[in-house]
Amino acid sequence: MEPTTGPATAGPQTPPRDVDALIVGGGPAGLMAALYLARFRRSVLLIDANQSRLAKIPRSHNYPGFAEGVTGSALLATLRDQMRRYPIDTATGLVETLVRTGDGGFEAGWPGGSARARRVLLASGVADTPPAMPHTLEALRAGTLRYCPVCDGYEVIDRAVGVIADGSAGVGEALYLRHFTPRVTVFLDEGAASLTDADRSTLSGAGIRWAREPIGSIRHGDDRITVRHGEQETVCDALYCALGLDIHASLAKRLGAETDESGYLVVDRHHATTIPGLYAAGDVAQGLNQITVAMGGAAIAASAMHLGLAAR
Numbered sequence: 001m002e003p004t005t006g007p008a009t010a011g012p013q014t015p016p017r018d019v020d021a022l023i024v025g026g027g028p029a030g031l032m033a034a035l036y037l038a039r040f041r042r043s044v045l046l047i048d049a050n051q052s053r054l055a056k057i058p059r060s061h062n063y064p065g066f067a068e069g070v071t072g073s074a075l076l077a078t079l080r081d082q083m084r085r086y087p088i089d090t091a092t093g094l095v096e097t098l099v100r101t102g103d104g105g106f107e108a109g110w111p112g113g114s115a116r117a118r119r120v121l122l123a124s125g126v127a128d129t130p131p132a133m134p135h136t137l138e139a140l141r142a143g144t145l146r147y148c149p150v151c152d153g154y155e156v157i158d159r160a161v162g163v164i165a166d167g168s169a170g171v172g173e174a175l176y177l178r179h180f181t182p183r184v185t186v187f188l189d190e191g192a193a194s195l196t197d198a199d200r201s202t203l204s205g206a207g208i209r210w211a212r213e214p215i216g217s218i219r220h221g222d223d224r225i226t227v228r229h230g231e232q233e234t235v236c237d238a239l240y241c242a243l244g245l246d247i248h249a250s251l252a253k254r255l256g257a258e259t260d261e262s263g264y265l266v267v268d269r270h271h272a273t274t275i276p277g278l279y280a281a282g283d284v285a286q287g288l289n290q291i292t293v294a295m296g297g298a299a300i301a302a303s304a305m306h307l308g309l310a311a312r
Contacts, residue, residue, distance in 0.1 A: 016107060016114040017089075019043040020309055021302075024095045024108070024251065025123035027052035029282030029294040031079040033121050036302035038086035042309065045115050046083075047108070049094040052076060053125060053283065054291065058143040062151055063291055075291075095124075098251040104277060119277050119305040122265065123298065124248035126283040131164055131241060133217050139239070144225040145218070146240050149173065150290065153180045159237040162187055162227055164215060166243055167194040171202055173242040178206050185234060186210040187227050249284055260286055271301035279305060 021037050023030045026048025037044045057072030093110035098120065101107050105118045128147045130136045139145035146152060158181050163174045166189045174186050186203065188194050191214040195203075203210055213230025218239065220226075225239045247263040258266040258274040264287075265273050265280040273280050281297035283289045 016116045017045065018116045019045045019089075020117065021045075021119045021121065021305055022106065022108055022115055022117035023047070023121045023123060024098075025052070025125055025248075025282065025284075026050070026080075026090070027054050027076075027123060027125055027282060027294065028079065028291050029125075029298040030121070030123035031083050032295040032298040033123060033281060033302040033305075034088045035083055035086065036299055037306060038083075038088045040302070040306040042306060043089075044087075045089045045091065045117070047091050047093055047095050047110055047113075047115075050092065051094075051125070051127070053128070056140060057151075058141060060151060060291065061155065095251060098255065100255065106277065118309055120279065121298070121301055121305065122249070122252055122273075122278065122280040122284055123282045123294075124251070124284050126248060126289070127246040128241065129243040129245065131215075131218060131243065135218055135220055139218060139220040139225055142220055142223065144220050144223065144236075144238055146238055148289070149177050149180075149240055150288065153177060156180055156238050159183065160235065161185070162225070162234065162236040162239040164188075164218075164227070164239055164241050164243065166190070168196060168199050169244065170242040171195075171199050173240060174203065174208050175206055177240065178208055182207055184208045185236070187215040187229055187234075187239075190214050191229070245283075247284060249280075252278060252280065267297075269300075270304035271297050272304060277308070 020042040021044050023033050023046040034044050034046045054072040054076045059069040059071050061069040091113055095108050095110045097109040099107050106120045107116045160183045161177050162185050163170045164187045170186050174184050177184050192212040211229040216228045225236050227234050249265050255275050265285045267280050267285045271279050271281050279301040281301045282294035
């Protein structure tokens with residue numbers, strides 16, 4: 001997202017700009033919240049680090065309104081174009097500091113800029129942990145390496161599917177995918193040695209195979225992905241990565257916001273965090289990591305922020 005001209009993108013010597021609402025993150029949740037708040041006639045500043053997971057999705061088939069599916073980059077461009085039709089200021093950067101001010105608001109800082117806001121929405125998202133091996137990006141772009149069986153499990157019905165994991169965490173994902181196909185194989189960083197007896201019993205009971213040797217490499221070609229484990233290779237139609245997520249909640253955690261056992265920000269039915277005036281929506285907050293869920297949560301949060309501002 002290109003920054004607008006003016007104080008939002010000025011150098012650090014410029015005094016912080018004052019706005020009603022600051023949004024951290026320019027993915028689906030951040031863009032939806034900005035749109036709602038602008039239509040509520042609130043002054044809005046959106047800071048985007050250009051790290052949205054949406055841009056990495058080759059094609060989504062479960063986003064409504066696109067019968068043939070839509071690429072993440074195209075959907076992101078459409079949302080940005082719609083946002084630009086409203087008086088929303090933007091800046092490009094990674095917000096590094098967020099502190100409370102004496103009047104109950106917040107002050108945020110990023111390289112080259114700062115701003116004060118009466119309300120803040122964190123839509124900073126998460127980052128998937130990719131396999132530490134070559135050809136990962138190539139396979140991701142081709143759609144043979146995937147991260148979300150909720151999003152696209154339908155597309156692998158009865159196909160050969162792999163799950164790459166670093167231990168027991170991959171068992172749950174393999175079981176989830178078993179609903180769509182009987183042809184599931186688990187590949188592990190350290191091989192079968194990282195599976196417990198209970199894991200093996202669970203997988204066997206579901207008819208799920210696992211490779212005994214540690215995974216060595218992946219290779220994309222002909223719309224399939226080849227997994228090398230030890231001296232053997234297994235060809236899959238899709239490989240799901242279950243190596244975990246980096247949840248971008250540090251700004252809120254430094255303020256003392258509560259997180260759940262997985263690290264997601266705890267929010268109420270208005271998407272308010274446990275810090276007054278601080279809201280969260282999208283993948284950084286509790287809930288299902290889905291585009292539609294992120295946008296719905298952002299609409300709820302923006303509406304609550306507007307009403308809260310009106311009460312002051």
